[in-house]
Amino acid sequence: MEWDNGTGQALGLPPTTCVYSENFKQLLLPPVYSAVLAAGLPLNICVITQICTSRRALTRTAVYTLNLALADLLYACSLPLLIYNYAQGDHWPFGDFACRLVRFLFYANLHGSILFLTCISFQRYLGICHPLAPWHKRGGRRAAWLVCVAVWLAVTTQCLPTAIFAATGIQRNRTVCYDLSPPALATHYMPYGMALTVIGFLLPFAALLACYCLLARRLCRQDGPAEPVAQERRGKAARMAVVVAAAFAISFLPFHITKTAYLAVRSTPGVPCTVLEAFAAAYKGTRPFASANSVLDPILFYFTQKKFRRRPHELLQKLTAKWQRQGR
Secondary structure (H helix, E strand, C coil): CEECCCCCECCCCCECCCEECCHHHHHHHHHHHHHHHHHHHHHHHHHHHHHHCCHHHCCHHHHHHHHHHHHHHHHHHHHHHHHHHHHCCCCCCCCHHHHHHHHHHHHHHHHHHHHHHHHHHHHHHHHHHCCCCHHHHCCHHHHHHHHHHHHHHHHHHHHHHHHHHCCEEEECCEEEECCCCCHHHHHHHHHHHHHHHHHHHHHHHHHHHHHHHHHHHHHHCCCCCCCHHHHHHHHHHHHHHHHHHHHHHHHHHHHHHHHHHHHHHHCCCCCCHHHHHHHHHHHHHCHHHHHCHHHHHHHHHHHHCHHHHHHHHHHHHHHHHHHHHHHC
16 A cells, blocks of 8 residues: 555645555556557657658658657657566656656657647648648748647647656655646646646647548549549548547547546545545556557558558568579
8 A cells, every 4th residue: 555646635625635556557567567568669750750861751740740759759768667667566756857758758749749630630621621721831840840839838838747746755755747737736737737627638639530420521522533533532630530539538538637637636635545546546547548649650650641551561662672682
């Protein structure tokens, strides 16, 4: 049994004295984070390498995907610290700055991924529903890079308070790294946490749903062009819609639902300890789903970009042919 490092205090009341077990974190999080690190690090490096070496094919969607992979790569680099922390039973020996940085990188990756996926979806909507609009043609890659700069600024502004609220503390004679905030700041964190969910998830999610509803309506119409190129673009857009919707459903939706519920419950006076423990376990149990986003994003890239999907196969064929010639 251990103190919950996310439990807060109710308004006007002393901190909660609830004590409950979080042994599941030691069993669940290290192997999941290790798998995300082992898969996400090489996959995102491959995505970045392929996009950077294919400048002629650097479309606006590729620019957004490149920034998405950079966000995932930064998060993957922070995972070794979390793996060690949870493998040692929630013991954080790396100092206060590293604690704040790791928590910031998690939420920056989370909300950066949401915004970049929304940009990709909006770009796909414009390409299918307004392909000839002059305001769509204007700007090109330069406009995409400006959008990416704006996204990074927005993400940094949104998530910087997570680095302020996150901190280390002492519990049961060991140092811990608080995920949301120390218990004494729980009620102060509540408005920020809710605002982050609304601005950083609900609004982009609503925009993405609107894009895909309009896109689905256009794809279902039978009066569009029937040329093979047009049909291929429609099929590509449909695949993109399905995969991005799946990424949101798997990675982002469960995490934000359980986090919002947990924030509300832990800030409510008089909640029984068993109820608080259940909501805390549900929230912390969905963190791996949010982390899996770092693996799903590069899979999304290869699934929807045929020209990049061909390149590893072509490279493998060239290497095989070279080895065969040398062996003769």
